Amino acid sequence: MKYLSNTASLEFFPGRCTGCGRCIEVCPHGVFALENKKAVILDKDQCMECGACVGNCAFGALKVDKGVGCAAAVINSIIIGGEPSCGCSGNNKKGDCC
Amino acid sequence: MAKLKFIKPDLQEATAACCGPTESTLQASDEASCKTCLPDREDYRPAWITGTIMTADGAIPVISTELTRSDYWEHVKCRTSAFRNNYIVNPGLYAVGAPGKNSYVLVSANYKLSFDALRKALKGLNVWVLVLDTKGINVWCAAGKGTFGTNELIRLISITKLDRLVDHRKIIVPQLGAPGISAHEVKKASGFKVCYGPVLAENIGAYIAAGYEATKEMRTVMFPLIDRLILTPMEINPAMKKYYPWYALMILAVFGLQPGGIVFKDALVGGLPFILLGLVSVLAGALVTPALLPFIPFRSFAVKGWITGILCVFLSAKFIAMIGHLNTVLLFFSYLFFPLASSYVALQFTGATTFTGMSGVKKELKISIPLYILGALVSLVLLLVYKLSEWRIL
Secondary structure: OOOOOOOOOOEEOHHHOOOOOHHHHHOOOOOEEEEOOEEEEOOHHHOOOOOHHHHHOOOOOEEOOOOOOOHHHHHHHHHHOOOOOOOOOOOOOOOOOO | OOOOOOOOOOHHHHHHHHOOOOOOOOOHHHHHHOOOOOOOOHHHOOOOEEEEEEEOOEEEEEEOOOOOHHHHHHHHHHHHOHHHHHOEOOOEEEEEOOOOOOOOEEEEOOEHHHHHHHHHOOOOOOEEEEEOOOOOOOHHHHHHHOOOOHHHHHHHHHHOOHHHHOOOOEEEEOHHHHHHOOHHHHHHHHOOEEEEOOOOHHHHHHHHHOOOOOOHHHHOOOOOHHHHHHHOHHHHHHHHHHOHHHHHHHHHHHHHEEOOEEOHHHHHHHHHHHHHHHHHHHHHHHHHHHHOHHHOOOOOHHHHHHHHHHHHHHHHHHHHHHHOOOOHHHHHHHHHHHHHHHHHHHHHHHHOOOOOOHHHHHHHHHHHHHHHHHHHHHHHHHHHHHHHHHOOOO
16 A cells, blocks of 8 residues: 655665665665665655654665654644644543554 | 462562663663562562563563463453553563573563563563563554654663673564664664564564564565454544534534524434434544555545545435435535545544655645635535525525
8 A cells, every 4th residue: 555656755865875774674665675785765655754764774874754644643733833743642541542 | 381480579679670770870760660570569460470580680570472361351442442541561671481691682662562462472482571661652653752762772771781681782673663763873872783673573483583584574564454444443432532422412403403492303303314424424434444445546545535435425315315305405515524524534544554654644634624624614504504494594
């Protein structure tokens, strides 16, 4: 299953890539592959902007606008301000979020 | 496995084993949040702690890899209610089997549903399990929020004195924890190399057997029908609790309100088809759309929900037409309002999926929210028109 096309904010800077393969290891949607000892983006539309690749790239070769793909979180952030964040926490007694 | 004895922990000793002696650099809250994973009395011991294992730094609880009927029942409650909001295990170190200096170390979250998925997958293995304090949230969500994060992992490695417990310097972190972890920073701060395990705990045995290697399939998140269905009760629940009672009240008021006052018979007879259509639209968005997700055309959840909604309203209106007559204005209202309601409810499912990104959701909302507001306003006008024509004012 794929979400909307041409929306993912993932950016890749091949010049900084050392081909360590960490991004391939952590991406849950197989967005990356290794070609000629460098990472390549196979399918950007598969990216869900979880930020796993960015946080684990020690060389700063990746950039993404990391966030939750959750309508409730985005609507809440519009209403109460701040960054969209899932309201899941042990203190949430309503049980109305993930 | 030999039956293990439960050692009543000396609180200080147990704190040392589980959380380590607090260093001056650690905050007081660190101590409080991780006092001990061992209960101080045998009769407080949860059934899944089968005994204790002694290490140089004290007693560590040994956990069972068998889930009981009561564990499964608690899992059902987690999937359907707010029970999950306080379903936690104490953060700290646990043992499976009889681990030693060279045993694997697996990291998990302190949401008991996640912890149970892991321990169930560890049958027959001798490993250490390091549970982070994720405030009772599962690995992936907690990683997104940062509570399953680099700092928390470094903190737990330090206070459990992991470097003294094992001779190697590798820890297995679930792959879905990666959004919260920077492996290179963990290595720099603790000396431990993070090896990302498979997405599903059930593949951990195969991953270990292959020598820290996961196949592409083990690294990819899927979203099969059963996973989608398991999530639907917590989609239906809030929709029914948050919106439906207000909607039902409004419908009863609209149909019951007459120039002479509120007429209960009119409220029920006139309102019932619309109360049912409301229920249909919630189910269309929160159950039918998730279940049929890959088969409904278009990628937008708002569009998918609208399509399911209009089909369900069409079928329901046919059924209602068999037992009564729907006024033309009300028919317009039905085809406008209910598919939009279904679309809105379906859009909420983006938070439960495994593949939607924030930029996409923002794009959807930018287009759909003005349409929802416009649709709701026109729906109200249609109800008003119906009411005024009923009262022969129009």
